[in-house]
Amino acid sequence: MNPLRHVAIIMDGNGRWGLRYKNSRNAGHKAGLNTVEKILKETVKNKIRFLTLYAFSTENWKRPKKEINYLFDLLENFLINRIEELHKQNIKLKIIGFKNFSPKLNKLLSLSEKKTSKNKKLQINLALNYGSKTELIHAFKKIYKNKERVNEKNISNYLQTKDIPDPDLLIRTGNTKRLSNFLLWQLAYSEIFFEKKLWPDFNEKDFNRVIKSYKKIKRNFGNI
Ligand code: FPP
Numbered sequence: 001m002n003p004l005r006h007v008a009i010i011m012d013g014n015g016r017w018g019l020r021y022k023n024s025r026n027a028g029h030k031a032g033l034n035t036v037e038k039i040l041k042e043t044v045k046n047k048i049r050f051l052t053l054y055a056f057s058t059e060n061w062k063r064p065k066k067e068i069n070y071l072f073d074l075l076e077n078f079l080i081n082r083i084e085e086l087h088k089q090n091i092k093l094k095i096i097g098f099k100n101f102s103p104k105l106n107k108l109l110s111l112s113e114k115k116t117s118k119n120k121k122l123q124i125n126l127a128l129n130y131g132s133k134t135e136l137i138h139a140f141k142k143i144y145k146n147k148e149r150v151n152e153k154n155i156s157n158y159l160q161t162k163d164i165p166d167p168d169l170l171i172r173t174g175n176t177k178r179l180s181n182f183l184l185w186q187l188a189y190s191e192i193f194f195e196k197k198l199w200p201d202f203n204e205k206d207f208n209r210v211i212k213s214y215k216k217i218k219r220n221f222g223n224i
Contacts (some may be wrong), residue, residue: 001215006050007043008167008190010182011035012174013198015067020198026070031200033074042204043122044089046211050123050164052096054182058131075128076105083112090121096160097130125164132184135159161186169214171207173199189221 011032018028036053043051056071086093093116099106109128139158140150148154156162167183167190175196179187193210195202 002168002217002219004046004048004168004211004214006052006165006167006169007048007211008052008054008170008183008187009039010054010170010172010174010180011199012172012176012180014200016174017198017200025067028198028200029067029071029074033078035199035202036078038204039202039207040124042207044091046208048122050125050167052125052127052161052164052167052183054127054130054180056097056128056130057181058097058129058134059181061129072101072105076108079108079112083115086124087116087119090119092116092119092123094123094125095128096125096135097128098134100129123164125161127182130160131181132179133181136185155185159185166190169193169210171195171210173197173202189219191217191219 014028014032015025016028017031018025022028040051055075060071061068083093093112095109095113099109101109136155136159139155142158143150143154161183166186166188170183170187170190170192172178172192173195175194175198177194191214193214195206195210197206
């Protein structure tokens with residue numbers, strides 16, 4: 001059975017779900033947050049150490065302002081209402097991506113990271129304003145500036161996922177088969193599951209089914 005230390009998720013399908021059932025994309029994001037809560041609980045139950053959630057990409061800035069503001073309000077309320085409880089549960093929050101939001105949200109994110117920084121049970125990496133290509137460019141620039149060697153170890157060390165093992169498993173919901181500029185370097189040997197369900201419909205049972213299938217895979221890492 002494969003060990004499972006790190007699960008990464010592209011939570012796709014909120015907008016379509018919202019339009020289909022509530023005539024509003026934002027309603028889909030709200031419902032998507034409920035799925036985040038469900039999967040969080042299940043991740044703890046499964047004793048998984050790292051969970052990386054793609055919440056906002058560098059490309060998502062192209063969306064209408066109303067949707068962007070709604071997403072950040074959801075995130076703000078989530079942090080205000082839930083960070084104490086996450087902290088009590090020994091859960092660490094780390095932001096990957098560049099924090100260039102409103103001063104209020106930037107401060108809230110930094111405080112939440114600081115408060116939970118020593119927690120050990122589960123680390124949630126929230127990818128916000130995250131883009132893998134930008135992350136790689138920054139890493140290469142730092143290597144160049146510090147006159148270091150371009151090798152696998154140094155590149156990994158300059159990524160925002162430094163000290164985090166690469167994802168064993170990537171799940172993308174929403175019936176779309178692409179990586180959307182997410183962890184392109186880190187996913188090199190991950191097992192990838194594309195799920196038909198839209199993120200708000202994805203549930204504990206689906207998550208555990210994927211984990212069960214993952215555990216049975218023969219992972220070769222290029223070997224035989
Ligand atoms: C992709 O679906 C989803 C997002 C861009 C946002 C994800 C946000 C949440 C799940 C809620 C907030 C989460 C936290 C942690 C506070 P889409 O809108 O691209 O869906 P579509 O493909 O149907 O348009």
